[in-house]
Amino acid sequence: MRIVLEKREARSKTVTVLVPIISFVVSLMLGSIVLGLSGANPLSTYGFMFKGAFGTWIDFTETLVKAIPLLLTGLGVALAFKLRFWNIGAEGQFIWGAIGTSWVMVFWNFLPLPLLLPIGLVMGMVAGAMWAGIPAILKANWGVDETLTTLMLNYVAILFAEYLYYGPWRDPDGFGFPGTKRFPQEGWLPRFAGRAHYGLFLALAIAILLWFLLSKTRWGFEIKMIGKNQKAARCLGVSIEKSIVVTLLISGALAGLAGATEVAGISHRLQKGIDMGYGYTAIIIAWMAQLNPLACILVSILMAGLLVGGDQLQMMVGLPSSMGLVIQGLLLFPLLAGSVFTEYRLKIVRKVEA
Amino acid sequence: MDLNWFVCFLGAAVVAGTPLVLATLGELITEKSGSLNLGVEGMMYMGAIIGFTTGLQTGSPFFAFIGAALAGILGAMIFGFVTITLRANQIVTGLTLTMFGTGFAGFIGTPIIGERAPQKIIDTFVKVKLPLLGDIPVIGEIFFNQDYLVYLTYILIILVGFYLYKSRYGLNGTIVGENPKAADSLGISVIGYRYLHLAMGGALCGLAGGYLSLIYVPSWQDSMIAGRGWIAVALVIFSKWNPYRAYIGALFFGGLNIVGFRLQQFDLPVSTYLLDALPYLMTVIVLVFDSMRSKSRSHAPAGLGTPYFREER
Numbered sequence: 001m002r003i004v005l006e007k008r009e010a011r012s013k014t015v016t017v018l019v020p021i022i023s024f025v026v027s028l029m030l031g032s033i034v035l036g037l038s039g040a041n042p043l044s045t046y047g048f049m050f051k052g053a054f055g056t057w058i059d060f061t062e063t064l065v066k067a068i069p070l071l072l073t074g075l076g077v078a079l080a081f082k083l084r085f086w087n088i089g090a091e092g093q094f095i096w097g098a099i100g101t102s103w104v105m106v107f108w109n110f111l112p113l114p115l116l117l118p119i120g121l122v123m124g125m126v127a128g129a130m131w132a133g134i135p136a137i138l139k140a141n142w143g144v145d146e147t148l149t150t151l152m153l154n155y156v157a158i159l160f161a162e163y164l165y166y167g168p169w170r171d172p173d174g175f176g177f178p179g180t181k182r183f184p185q186e187g188w189l190p191r192f193a194g195r196a197h198y199g200l201f202l203a204l205a206i207a208i209l210l211w212f213l214l215s216k217t218r219w220g221f222e223i224k225m226i227g228k229n230q231k232a233a234r235c236l237g238v239s240i241e242k243s244i245v246v247t248l249l250i251s252g253a254l255a256g257l258a259g260a261t262e263v264a265g266i267s268h269r270l271q272k273g274i275d276m277g278y279g280y281t282a283i284i285i286a287w288m289a290q291l292n293p294l295a296c297i298l299v300s301i302l303m304a305g306l307l308v309g310g311d312q313l314q315m316m317v318g319l320p321s322s323m324g325l326v327i328q329g330l331l332l333f334p335l336l337a338g339s340v341f342t343e344y345r346l347k348i349v350r351k352v353e354a
Numbered sequence: 355m356d357l358n359w360f361v362c363f364l365g366a367a368v369v370a371g372t373p374l375v376l377a378t379l380g381e382l383i384t385e386k387s388g389s390l391n392l393g394v395e396g397m398m399y400m401g402a403i404i405g406f407t408t409g410l411q412t413g414s415p416f417f418a419f420i421g422a423a424l425a426g427i428l429g430a431m432i433f434g435f436v437t438i439t440l441r442a443n444q445i446v447t448g449l450t451l452t453m454f455g456t457g458f459a460g461f462i463g464t465p466i467i468g469e470r471a472p473q474k475i476i477d478t479f480v481k482v483k484l485p486l487l488g489d490i491p492v493i494g495e496i497f498f499n500q501d502y503l504v505y506l507t508y509i510l511i512i513l514v515g516f517y518l519y520k521s522r523y524g525l526n527g528t529i530v531g532e533n534p535k536a537a538d539s540l541g542i543s544v545i546g547y548r549y550l551h552l553a554m555g556g557a558l559c560g561l562a563g564g565y566l567s568l569i570y571v572p573s574w575q576d577s578m579i580a581g582r583g584w585i586a587v588a589l590v591i592f593s594k595w596n597p598y599r600a601y602i603g604a605l606f607f608g609g610l611n612i613v614g615f616r617l618q619q620f621d622l623p624v625s626t627y628l629l630d631a632l633p634y635l636m637t638v639i640v641l642v643f644d645s646m647r648s649k650s651r652s653h654a655p656a657g658l659g660t661p662y663f664r665e666e667r
Binding site for chain 1: 392432435436440441442443445446447449450451453454455456457458459460461464465580581584587588591625627628630631634635637638641642645646
């Protein structure tokens with residue numbers, strides 16, 4: 001007797017919904033093993049994390065603060081992944097977005113003050129798009145492996161940001177603090193509750209717009225086709241090279257906008273610690289949401305909750321902050337493992353004589 | 355910058371290149387059988403922290419490196435179970451392994467940041483000049499006045515070359531990577547060989563991590579691997595899946611890794627940030643040249659990255 005995987009005739013809708021939920025439960029169980037081994041009570045730890053993230057309105061606004069960049073970078077990654085372009089450079093594009101916005105805010109003194117915020121955000125998007133455009137053009141023209149180029153450029157981006165805030169852009173009145181001058185108040189992204197700023201509504205609107213574009217327009221159809229079958233797409237006259245570059249510019253612009261809203265809405269300067277790893281978490285968000293922009297909304301709030309809860313853990317229980325990364329890995333492994341069941345079912349075969 | 359300085363620099367490049375070549379060999383073996391495991395960075399982190407903590411607990415260099423290799427194998431087996439048995443996407447699974455390994459090392463390593471490797475291990479891996487070979491002028495000083503693990507690496511390169519090109523098992527593994535269907539009809543176990551190559555690759559990546567934490571640094575630091583796993587993935591492409599060529603690439607990037615630090619003494623008008631970014635920038639540049647010259651993955655195993663389903667033949 002042995003167990004084999006048998007292909008389903010059609011993808012099962014029920015399983016598609018069930019898999020993320022069951023995976024989440026499995027992850028919590030795996031996580032409790034890790035917590036148990038490090039001497040913490042899993043149940044009370046999870047309860048503590050949940051309360052820390054969703055317990056009070058103020059806690060929830062902190063979760064929203066993290067959900068904004070996660071949603072924007074997650075959307076960018078999901079869009080690129082739809083093309084089967086493995087953009088793992090959202091982190092670098094996020095940092096470039098922050099750099100672009102800070103450049104406008106700190107150095108474009110000639111701008112009328114009301115224009116500071118819109119032009120600053122646009123510049124963040126342009127910078128993020130540029131950073132994603134490099135690997136996209138390399139891939140489209142010469143087939144250069146994008147996983148490696150996007151990742152390598154993350155390291156370059158963070159070193160460049162360090163160069164700026166330790167070097168020429170450092171606030172001369174900052175007592176050596178590694179960061180730029182504070183942005184003029186007119187350039188700040190207004191907040192509606194706690195530290196949660198209006199970038200949230202921008203991100204939500206973009207998620208809905210992207211969903212519409214992907215599911216209802218020719219462009220969205222082409223992207224899906226290229227992702228599924230490049231040869232067929234080419235036969236139908238789709239320019240794959242152009243699609244890659246255009247789509248990646250948008251993907252980078254979204255990650256760039258995430259960096260832009262982060263500096264304009266939260267830190268109000270470019271400073272040490274801008275590389276918070278949102279761009280990597282974005283990969284998990286995109287995959288958990290099965291590359292669906294609307295699902296990204298829910299998943300990014302959930303992931304933000306995990307991060308905020310994890311931070312609380314660190315402050316109160318003293319668990320290291322890398323616990324967050326461990327949990328993210330534990331979340332994704334069961335999800336990846338479980339996705340097989342949307343296309344296959346388990347079947348027990350009794351050995352028969354051949 | 356006289357000859358002496360240069361010999362010294364190249365000797366240090368050999369040391370810095372050693373973890374790179376170990377990880378590159380690991381990924382090379384893995385890819386030869388058709389699995390694209392982007393979790394190299396994660397497996398290196400797992401090897402680095404488990405090797406280091408085992409070293410702290412036992413004080414034994416032998417057990418420390420066994421621990422490092424086993425940790426790498428554990429990471430590779432997670433990858434194998436999810437991608438081979440459960441047929442998940444290899445790229446995303448590899449990324450997840452990298453994330454998990456990084457977090458795992460950070461999680462275990464936070465309380466011991468800054469702690470030094472046990473003296474016994476440091477003493478075991480001091481530079482030892484080989485008789486005869488070490489007396490060759492220049493070359494001897496660069497290649498044969500090193501620690502034992504560097505010498506072990508030379509042997510491993512030859513072993514991997516022998517395994518892949520001359521042994522039946524290695525050739526079987528290569529067929530699995532090139533054409534799993536044909537391999538299967540020849541009675542070669544596709545799944546078996548993919549797991550086997552993953553395990554060997556994981557062990558080498560784990561050793562690479564252990565080399566960094568136990569010999570190269572040698573104390574526990576956060577974010578110690580710093581993208582070396584990814585450079586190894588790129589080196590596999592540059593080497594055109596050839597273990598001997600991989601060594602040359604690893605030496606070059608080992609040199610790039612230390613050039614910033616070494617040039618500081620000369621007070622050059624170059625930003626240290628630029629020098630630090632060199633390995634990453636050069637990876638991109640070499641990748642571009644490589645892809646322009648030939649189709650980038652034309653030397654890659656034909657079945658690389660594609661799962662194999664027997665019932666769908």
